[in-house]
Amino acid sequence: MFSLKSLFLASLLASAFILNSHAQTYQWILVNTNTSHNLKDGTVIGKSLILVGDSAKYVFRNTIQSVSVTGQLQSRANLISVVKIRYKTDSMVYCALANNGQIYRVDTSNQVFLPDSLPVMPPAGSMPSKLVDLNLSGVDNWRFGYPLDSGKILACKQPYSNPRLEISLPFHGVVTDLQTYNTWGVLAIGDSGRIWRTEGLDNDFSPVFSNMVSQRLNSIFKQTSSLFWVVGNGGTLLKSTNSGQNWTLETIPSQEDFCSGIFQEGKIFLCGNNGNIMMSDDGGLNWVQETVATSEKLNKFLAGPDGKMYCLGDGGVLLMRSVVTGIQNGLSSKKPLLKRSSKAWTISNPMEIGLDYQILDVSGRLLFEGNVSPSGEAVIPAKQAGLYLVRMVANGYSESLKFSVAD
Numbered sequence: 336m337f338s339l340k341s342l343f344l345a346s347l348l349a350s351a352f353i354l355n356s357h358a359q360t361y362q363w364i365l366v367n368t369n370t371s372h373n374l375k376d377g378t379v380i381g382k383s384l385i386l387v388g389d390s391a392k393y394v395f396r397n398t399i400q401s402v403s404v405t406g407q408l409q410s411r412a413n414l415i416s417v418v419k420i421r422y423k424t425d426s427m428v429y430c431a432l433a434n435n436g437q438i439y440r441v442d443t444s445n446q447v448f449l450p451d452s453l454p455v456m457p458p459a460g461s462m463p464s465k466l467v468d469l470n471l472s473g474v475d476n477w478r479f480g481y482p483l484d485s486g487k488i489l490a491c492k493q494p495y496s497n498p499r500l501e502i503s504l505p506f507h508g509v510v511t512d513l514q515t516y517n518t519w520g521v522l523a524i525g526d527s528g529r530i531w532r533t534e535g536l537d538n539d540f541s542p543v544f545s546n547m548v549s550q551r552l553n554s555i556f557k558q559t560s561s562l563f564w565v566v567g568n569g570g571t572l573l574k575s576t577n578s579g580q581n582w583t584l585e586t587i588p589s590q591e592d593f594c595s596g597i598f599q600e601g602k603i604f605l606c607g608n609n610g611n612i613m614m615s616d617d618g619g620l621n622w623v624q625e626t627v628a629t630s631e632k633l634n635k636f637l638a639g640p641d642g643k644m645y646c647l648g649d650g651g652v653l654l655m656r657s658v659v660t661g662i663q664n665g666l667s668s669k670k671p672l673l674k675r676s677s678k679a680w681t682i683s684n685p686m687e688i689g690l691d692y693q694i695l696d697v698s699g700r701l702l703f704e705g706n707v708s709p710s711g712e713a714v715i716p717a718k719q720a721g722l723y724l725v726r727m728v729a730n731g732y733s734e735s736l737k738f739s740v741a742d
Contacts, residue, residue, distance in 0.1 A: 360670070363612060363627040363646065363654040368394050369405045373649040376416045376465065377637050380429055380443055384637055386647055387414035387431050395446045396653065398641040404446050412437060416465040420453075423475045428453075432466040432481075455491035455499045457481045463489075464511055469536070471515035478536070480521070482510035488523060492536045500536050504529075514555040514563065516578040524552040524565055532579045544573065544582040554635075558598040566593035566605055574619065585619055588722040588739040597636035599644055606633035606646050613739070621675055622739040624722070627654065671707075671727050675740065680715045682707050688729050695724045 368374070374388040386394040391408035408414070412433040419427045429441035431448055436459065440451035454477050457463045463481040469490070470478040477498070480490040486504040504510065508526025515521055519535040530544035530552070552567040565573040565582070569592065572585040593607040605613045610630040613622045627633075633648035644656040671690055674681045684690040684707040694703040694715065702723075707713045722739045 360659040366653040370651040374647040421470040467513040522579040568592040595635045624737040
């Protein structure tokens with residue numbers, strides 16, 4: 336067998352594989368951005384990813400040609416948001432927002448940012464956290480919003496009798512994100528675990544979630560027209576199945592400060608501090624920590640125009656989710672697989688040689704160990720919700736994985 340110390344070290348160094356219930360194996364690899372500045376937000380325009388970050392840095396990343404072009408504004412103000420805003424059924428504008436409230440137009444032809452404005456601009460000193468397009472229905476309207484500090488939201492609804500809507504919520508924290516539902520409805524999240532909801536921008540926001548968590552909520556994302564997720568600090572994950580009217584606190588085996596999430600390829604992905612990415616392919620019942628080639632804070636996911644998934648972060652980090660192909664560690668397509676259910680875990684060994692395994696908790700305490708015969712299976716009683724480590728070793732094959740189990 337192998338030593339507990341070698342297993343724990345291998346797990347901390349991160350393996351070359353990711354536990355997955357499918358035949359393909361994935362890892363998040365680094366993509367060159369030609370910058371070391373923190374990247375805070377991004378969007379997709381044509382064939383390119385447009386990324387923005389600290390010290391007025393921006394990146395045009397052509398995903399087809401695999402080329403990155405960087406630029407920097409003279410103002411050196413931190414760029415905190417970049418977004419496509421619909422103002423007509425068939426027309427969009429591409430804007431970036433700096434933390435001083437300045438708007439820049441994204442010139443995709445020349446790959447530069449140019450000073451610009453919108454029909455409604457944030458007031459001086461208001462400290463906007465982002466710019467959000469709120470035109471869900473695609474009609475000929477300006478509908479966008481700026482989440483602000485001190486419980487305020489500045490929104491634009493044009494045409495309307497008063498296109499500038501200044502909304503004050505009854506708390507003094509920061510509003511961190513906005514999300515649309517149905518045609519005109521908007522959800523708002525913020526500090527101290529608060530969520531509000533309105534049927535339309537010209538109506539009052541009503542509280543729909545509070546007092547269950549005290550952590551800051553950072554991002555809200557949509558799975559379907561009625562199913563929404565919210566991620567926050569301290570491993571906070573919230574779920575609504577009725578367009579934000581009611582929320583449940585979900586269990587996830589991580590105390591990570593989650594910054595962003597996305598529903599893509601039938602899976603839920605969460606990212607946060609220390610380069611961690613969690614994935615669930617069963618609607619949030621079970622979670623896997625994916626293999627990531629960085630320990631920098633990760634800030635946002637993007638679905639690329641090339642069909643790949645990307646994640647941007649601090650230190651100029653841009654990651655691409657890539658399929659591991661070919662022979663790895665002497666292993667062909669016959670790869671051992673750990674399958675999980677609420678009652679048992681099963682290690683299947685399709686190889687023609689025996690397989691040794693160990694399962695530990697995150698403290699390094701050995702829970703199970705044994706051997707799986709060639710073309711055989713080992714059934715292990717399932718443990719309670721938490722994060723676990725598994726090591727599988729055979730002649731010419733070695734794999735270390737982290738996996739999680741929810742309640």
